Amino acid sequence: NAGVMQNPRHLVRRRGQEARLRCSPMKGHSHVYWYRQLPEEGLKFMVYLQKENIIDESGMPKERFSAEFPKEGPSILRIQQVVRGDSAAYFCASSPITSGVLEGDFFGPGTRLTVL
């Protein structure tokens, strides 16, 4: 009964490189959320996806960031041409299909991105 899995746990990139962060939701969960935590700050919502659909990307920077949740495989958060300001912890959460109130999403352990 694995929880939300994220890999890699730590990622180091040089400025201008691409970063790919992966999130495998809990079994049976078809909703994925990505959050970013900058140093000394709270978690900030980035994007909400269902399988093959982006539902809400209002928290995503307009440039360089993209997310997908394909029919098969993990959700991917992609950051192109990384800059130092992208250094943060990126958390993924998943939840099951529900039409009611959520009892609390399940968060993965996070990917800590360091941009040199």
Added chain:
Amino acid sequence: DQQVKQNSPSLSVQEGRISILNCDYTNSMFDYFLWYKKYPAEGPTFLISISSIKDKNEDGRFTVFLNKSAKHLSLHIVPSQPGDSAVYFCAASAVTSGTYKYIFGTGTRLKVLA
């Protein structure tokens, strides 16, 4: 614009005493609130939630109080234990608007002294 605020960045409490963590919000559309606990290098762990139709929810040592008129919620931990030392985040969502995204506060670091 910080819609969810945790004005105390840190709190120290003696073991066995009550810990009270506070959270204020500004958006009257928020109708569901959660508290998460986070240890270093781990993801947040869900603790307890409360819907806006209630003013109190209790789960073991954890109780959340909601004061809608003041747009304020608090988490009470009693008795506090050293293992409760962590960063606590409150989060709010406007579930009835259908987005299910949570707005998090900046966290309060709780230290329970043995």
